[in-house]
Amino acid sequence: MYLKHTHLKDGCHYILSESYDDNGVWKHRELMDLGTDPGKYIMYPGGNSFYFKETIEEALKEKGAKFPPDELERVLMPFVDPYIRRVVQRFEKPSSVMERWKGFSSDELLKLQRELHSFDKRRICYLRTGQVNMGNLEARPWKFLNVLLEKSRDEIEQFMEEMEQVLRPDEIRPYLFTALQLQTHFRHLLTRNHPAALDPEKVDHYFLEDLCRLNKDERFFRGVEIRNFDTLHPYLTRYLILYFDNAFDYRSIWDEYLGDFIGRHQYDRPHRYNKSISRTEQEACKCLGISVEEFAKMNRRELIRCYRRCAKVAHPDKGGDKDRFVRIKGAYECLLRLKY
Numbered sequence: 001m002y003l004k005h006t007h008l009k010d011g012c013h014y015i016l017s018e019s020y021d022d023n024g025v026w027k028h029r030e031l032m033d034l035g036t037d038p039g040k041y042i043m044y045p046g047g048n049s050f051y052f053k054e055t056i057e058e059a060l061k062e063k064g065a066k067f068p069p070d071e072l073e074r075v076l077m078p079f080v081d082p083y084i085r086r087v088v089q090r091f092e093k094p095s096s097v098m099e100r101w102k103g104f105s106s107d108e109l110l111k112l113q114r115e116l117h118s119f120d121k122r123r124i125c126y127l128r129t130g131q132v133n134m135g136n137l138e139a140r141p142w143k144f145l146n147v148l149l150e151k152s153r154d155e156i157e158q159f160m161e162e163m164e165q166v167l168r169p170d171e172i173r174p175y176l177f178t179a180l181q182l183q184t185h186f187r188h189l190l191t192r193n194h195p196a197a198l199d200p201e202k203v204d205h206y207f208l209e210d211l212c213r214l215n216k217d218e219r220f221f222r223g224v225e226i227r228n229f230d231t232l233h234p235y236l237t238r239y240l241i242l243y244f245d246n247a248f249d250y251r252s253i254w255d256e257y258l259g260d261f262i263g264r265h266q267y268d269r270p271h272r273y274n275k276s277i278s279r280t281e282q283e284a285c286k287c288l289g290i291s292v293e294e295f296a297k298m299n300r301r302e303l304i305r306c307y308r309r310c311a312k313v314a315h316p317d318k319g320g321d322k323d324r325f326v327r328i329k330g331a332y333e334c335l336l337r338l339k340y
Contacts, residue, residue, distance in 0.1 A: 001071050002155050003038070004030065011036040016056075016075070018065055019152035027223040028152035032059040039079040048087045050080060078319035085319065101146045109141035116148050117220050120156060123179045124148065127163045130171075130304050132178045133193040153224050157235045162318070166311040172246040176239055177203065180210045196248035207243060211236055281338070284331035300339040307332040 004015040016032040034041060034056075041053045052072060060067070077085060101109060113121075121137045128144050137145075148156055167175055177183070177195040185206045186192035195203060214220055215236055216229050227233070232240065277285075277292055285295050288310055298306070310328045314320035 001031075001065070001067050001075050002158055003034075003075055004028075004154065004158050005161070014038045016060075017154065017158075018067070019150065019155045021150070022223070025223045026150065026152040027225070028154040029063075031063050031065055032056065037079075038076055042076065042080060044081065044084070048084050050084060052076065080319070082319065082321065101149070106141050109146070112149055113141050113145050114138065116145060117217075118181070119179055119214060119220060120148055120160075121145060122181060123160055123175075124163070126175050126178045127160075127167075127308075128305070130301055132174055132183070132195070134178070153221060153235070161238070163312075165315055166308045169246050170248070172242050173248045176207065176243050180207065180214070182206050182210065200248070211240065277338075281334060284334040287327055287331035288335070295335065298339070300336070303332070303335060303339055 001016065001018045004017045006013045006015055013036060014034045015030050016034055017028055017030050019026050019028050041056055042050055043053060044050050056072065060072075077088075080088070104112075118137070122134065124144060124147070125131070125134045125137060125142075147159070151159070164175070174195055182195070182203060183192040185202070186198055189198070191197040212232070215232055221227055221233070224233075277295075282292060285292050288306055290298075290306060295303070307328070311325065311332075312318065314325040314328050316322045316325060
């Protein structure tokens with residue numbers, strides 16, 4: 001079960017939906033429109049307790065939906081009062097996603113993961129690591145791919161859209177460059193994994209070409225019943241908009257080369273952070289929930305992953321506090337300057 005976001009005239013509607021297995025094909029169906037504020041279906045009798053209005057369970061029973069007792073709570077938890085949510089989450093068990101696949105062998109997981117589309121694998125890999133060159137994802141099973149198993153195309157796209165909200169504007173194009181594996185069109189160039197250093201007109205051309213090719217990929221749209229191959233599907237239209245609404249950061253390529261050169265030629269790398277770090281930078285570390293010592297040991301990629309974890313929890317669309325989200329973003333930008 002998951003929440004689907006649909007933009008209507010009166011705002012963003014949250015639609016309770018579910019993925020289901022139809023003879024080996026994962027499809028989705030809509031169960032109930034919760035309107036623009038799912039929080040109105042949550043009741044607070046007192047203390048730290050809460051429950052959901054009976055109309056939700058009645059609507060789900062009419063649709064014949066079957067789900068574990070805690071499934072509805074998991075889906076609507078972002079809309080629970082923030083204080084009560086923090087109290088409840090202290091007593092939560094580890095993610096059920098990890099438990100679901102715990103007993104599977106490596107061969108079994110590899111077989112299941114090979115059914116996933118490569119576009120999905122590269123998207124989630126970039127969101128997790130920030131790497132453009134990610135090697136061979138087909139060689140062995142990866143734990144981070146398990147979150148995509150047993151999901152319909154619609155649920156995967158809702159999941160990806162939420163994950164993508166933590167991307168900075170200058171990360172959008174590298175993300176899409178990687179997801180569509182556009183570097184395969186530049187195999188002969190040493191800069192093939194640095195999109196900002198490539199011919200922009202050629203990159204744009206290959207992006208549109210491969211996006212249209214994906215739009216006609218029946219394997220990608222497996223389980224999607226209504227399709228018009230003559231127009232770009234809404235799942236992919238948003239990527240067209242994101243791509244041309246943003247630009248590559250042309251400075252990042254030279255910053256990366258400079259940082260790599262300094263790192264390789266600096267034999268005695270000083271630990272500059274734990275002694276000379278300013279008070280502002282100390283507060284930034286505290287805002288991200290890390291110590292100065294932990295920050296000193298982090299590389300650029302690890303800092304980015306730390307920021308994404310914090311931003312995902314604090315994002316207003318996930319029920320977080322807007323001011324805290326802004327502070328986290330400011331802290332991240334402050335510390336990122338120290339990681340060349």
